[in-house]
Amino acid sequence: MDGGPDTLEGDDVAAQQLRAEQLVVDDVYARLDALRTEARAQLEQVRSTPTGGTHQARSERDSFATLYADRLATYDAVEQRLLFGRIDVHEGGRLVQRYVGRIGMSDAEHTPVLTDWRAPAARPFYQATAANPAGVVRRRHVATRDRVVTGVEDDVLDVDRLDDETRAGLSGEGALLAALGEHRTGRMHDIVATIQSEQDEIIRSALDGVLVVQGGPGTGKTAVALHRAAFLLYAHRERLARSGVLLVGPSHAFLRYIERVLPALGETGVVSTTMATLLPDVVAGAHEQPAVARVKGRASMAGVIARAVAARQRVPERTQTVRVGSHELEIRPDDVAAARSRARRAHQPHNAARTVFVRQMLQVLARQYAQALSSEVSGEDMAGIVEDVRVERDVRVALNLLWMPLSPEGLLRDLWSKPHRLAEAAPGMSARDRALLARDPGAPWTEADVPLLDEAAELIGERIDPERDRAQAQAEAQRKAEIAYARESMQASGAGGGMVSAETLAARFADTGPSLTTAERAAADRSWTYGHVVVDEAQELSPMAWRVLLRRCPSRSFTVVGDTGQTSSGAGAHRWGDVFDPLVRGSWRLAELTVNYRTPRSVMDAASAVLAAACRRDGVTPPEHAIVSARDLPGALRVAAGSLEQEVALARELGGTVAVVAPVEAVPRLRERLNAPGVDLTAPLVVLDPVESKGLEFDAVVAIDVGRMARGDAYVTMTRATRRLTLMGDQPAGLPVE
């Protein structure tokens, strides 16, 4: 059939299709340019308005400047692959063509020309299948580069309803396979053009409640979590833009790896962090032994912290005396117990309740002092006497020892460095576990300390600083007034349905303080509560870490993605029910992803076999669901024949990125040997330990001594490659024999 008339005809049809789509793409970009010009002109006009006038006039001007600047930023962010799909769908008795893109746009006459991928009307683009076409006759993927149509790919969903002309114009082998075959760059890309139907279900799932997404390696959990964040911000902007969305990832390298995805989807209102950096003032960079992390992560540690705080609210065994002037006053156990009960009844955090305790004790002591002075005391005199007692150093020291002002860091440092403190707070803990927790008072914090510091901060409350409290109250009142004003002016002008909220505007342009977005303010504030929280690699989080995150989102609106087969933290989860039943029984739901879009089939099958063997060895149940790979490549799994240098050179011949993954203790030596320092994912070669490689992917991976790795680490290491996995050194048990 080489070069026959049929082929020529096919080529002509394909060229015709490209030309037809190019006309549509030209129109859509022309509209984008017009909107850009309009926004730029509006921005210039606002900026050229004189800057004088009242504070409110300035605030209004700045609000609009931000609005237009944000619009411009969005238009710039969607420049590449603005339009990527089309559906031909039967609606109301006729066949409608609808184009799908990164944002929605209408022409000057308000006729829609492009449907936002998140809008309900775009849903059939992702959901329609041959078994359930939902009126869609054809789905077309339109590939573009720099505004030029480079290809069209068709899925026919309802062949019977296809007319002859359309049938002749069908083309394409599959946009998904083309996307999967691309070289990796060290940065994650959005998958907006090729979201699969099981993924789309999750992305558009309801906002409320805890949605847990379990999926094997490469099933798109990270991609789905990020697209869901963008979808939720689109569908629930009013609710979420004000409170923000928190994204928790496993490492900074991972956050850098994904950082371009949300802006490319037009979203900037997301705070991304790791558990180690969640607290604004705490640097938790030290490594923790898994056995220690396991103890620190137990839910029972909440009780330990609570007892440690309560132990700082003491009742003395015997009466003590304090000297005020020339008189001795008594601090009696009964009086202290009564003052403590009263302070505890106030249900305030420790530092705030301390004020109640001290006030009560001062009254008791002042009455004794008045009696000692044996004078008749009027109400006014009494205030003076309380003051006389309060300023006495002896009294201050004695009351401090009974109800010490605390800081979370001080409390935890004492617990770890003073065995009697830990014994007092953790009477039920074994001596072995207590010994595991012991360390020097100057030791740096670890990630496992963060939830405990947060728990302590919750019970202790703010540090005592009256000056700062006054300043904060003033700033808050000012901010509220500005938000109210920004909201009014946005409503009056009909603006603000899009990218910014009144709060964002008010905060950025407040005369006092720095210009901060909602996301920036949220990140700097420990007590901020978010509208939604997304957690990736969620299997690694301990019960104590979950308590922290639940506090960050009282509405309990979560997207949690992870794989219990990949757990490597000592405190992590092996069953989702173990995590969420105790915390949110009845209000969590499970969704599953089953297709691996990263790892070639032969490699995935080998990784699954190794995981199953390791589960048998460790006496745990292997994962129930087999993961199916979307594609395979010949020679994807290789057992090394040459030296490390030779194997790395071979891997590099594939093009794209290469990672050497090895047990943590071998990493420094290998980095030196291969001259690949640091974790720069855009470098052609990186050396990582299994935990650092979590969530990442590379064209080729050279895995060293997988046989010596823990179960989860081995599985993670074996599933990072998109093209080839080379195994060197100790081989894992369970590898299928060739």
Ligand SMILES: Nc1ncnc2c1ncn2[C@@H]1O[C@H](COP(=O)(O)OP(=O)(O)OP(=O)(O)O)[C@@H](O)[C@H]1O
């Ligand atoms: N629908 C899709 N279209 C194109 N590419 C996809 C799709 N779904 C996932 N991918 C690609 O598959 C790869 C794996 O996705 P992702 O990292 O989100 O998986 P994961 O489940 O988080 O993996 P892991 O748990 O192993 O870290 C990425 O390169 C992603 O872009």
